[in-house]
Amino acid sequence: MVTDRIIAMLEKGGSVFRERWTRAAARGVPRNGKTGAPYRGANVLLLWEAAIEAGYASNVWLTYRQAQRLGAQVRRGERGVLCAHFERGAREHLDDADDVLAEGGVDEEALMARSGARAGVLLCRPFWLFNLAQIDGLPLEVVDLGIAAPAASQGPVERAMRLLGGCNATIRHGFDQAAYLPALDEIRLPWPRQFTSAEAQCATALHELVHWTGHPERLHRSFGRRFGDAAYAFEELVAELGSAFLLGHCGLVDATVEGHAAYIDAWLKVLRADRTAIFTAARLAEEAFAYILAREMPALGGSGSIA
Template sequence: MDVRQAVTDRIVAMLEQGGHVFRERWTRAASRGMPRNGKTGAPYRGANVLLLWDAAIEGGYASNVWLTYRQARSVGAQVRKGERGVLCAHFERMARERRDDADEVLSEGGMDEGAVTAEAGARAGVLLCRPFWLFNVAQIDGLPLEVVDLGLAAPVESTRAPVERALRLLGGCNATIRHGFDQAAYLPALDEIRLPWPRQFTSPESQCATALHELVHWTGHPDRLNRSFGRRFGDAAYAFEELVAELGSAFVMGHCGLVDATVEGHAAYIDAWLQVLRGDRTAIFMAARLAEEAFAFIVAREMPELGESTASAEDA
């Protein structure tokens, strides 16, 4: 099967539902944490995150913990008859020898197509995209308690107010943010984020969500993550960067718990995203990887509470 195309088609179908649908679904699922493997504890990456988030909301699953069929059997559990798995993609370089434990390898995430440079790809040979299927712990009977408890674990720092958590991210990144403009935007040439006055947003949560969206754009500056797509996407480069910011802001908003907030003024890009994805079956894998990089860059700079900073100094 053409796994790249199958995954792309699934995400295109999500986007076609409209921004108010996929944003709410992804952010609500993200507030429960990144999808993880129930046997290894490793988080899933890239486009697989979007697929698993959507499946979690569609199935009404409270947990973001997943297993392959073989992994479930290996811990003495059984996927219930009639349950359907979620198709995911695993990238790996062509190996000289075939491995018999492929299912175990695929279940742990693996490479992302967008992470491989042309030079590395030439040295390593063909990059293979293989399918694997995951089942949520809610679809499996007889799981050991340690796997069940992994799914019930509360997200870290979930007791903080969403607006406070967003402000800690914005403050920690120390981006230049100016208010008093007609619409939200990030200007790379000036390296500054521009926002309307706070009173012009529908809520403080939406103000924070919009600012975080622009903060994802801010991470792409040459002095930071240095994102550039002109040669690959040509005239569609701007739309692709907006897709990266859309996915990255979903990750960040979920991290903050901004599940009901709205990124204001960005609904018009959906048609452009769909055009990019329909024209390039590998684009979503690259976009998801870059969005994760931006998310990690922002979260690593989150401002600690005063008590946390004092405790760290005393420990040192």
């Protein structure tokens, strides 16, 4: 069911889902209103899409039971967003199971330690989330979580350049199209003046930077054994999702990744053949996003000078 929903998003076309995911990402990663934990993997895509579709201003969510525990109530007729939680083996007992599921991305080893479950088959459990806008009677401190923080003082291009500069990737200009070459471990781009805007240049470079994180000396992504001839298309899906995280983080919500082929048909073929592929792609995209974000150059102070 989750894979079918992601496929439906992709079938809307690249310009549609890319803009929607990037705009949703600009609001931050969805998180739980009781635990504060961020959601992970494909759940992020599902919650982003739901928030944009319904026009929610908040990226904060609760389960029905969590809302009740806070003295609030989901309004009659509201529909929750189906999400997926993965765990290994059968659980004998787990305290606060609702909270664990609601977090949407608990570390497997920590979950196993708390539950006493034996390692075994990877199980998928569904759970449903409601946006703060669907709930009445919430405490003020929870409502405040859903109020967007003030926009960063740095512009989108500056934030993108701090990510690119912090990673210190080899970037060479003067080529017909953008690409990352794993054998040379370098990113190739057209000349800056060939892009339609500085925002488009940054968006394209960040897309290739996600590819750069997959090098064996970094995150070492390799899909040949699992996807065979479709491995290249799957890597492009990881880069598409990872760049959506990055563009949203920087505020490049209207930027276009230029000179980049559309792989939608290939992605759909992969997802229809492997019903768990989207969960892997989303997880790897998050890893790439976190890797790049951890290396972000600090912003310069508004006053003063560099000696």
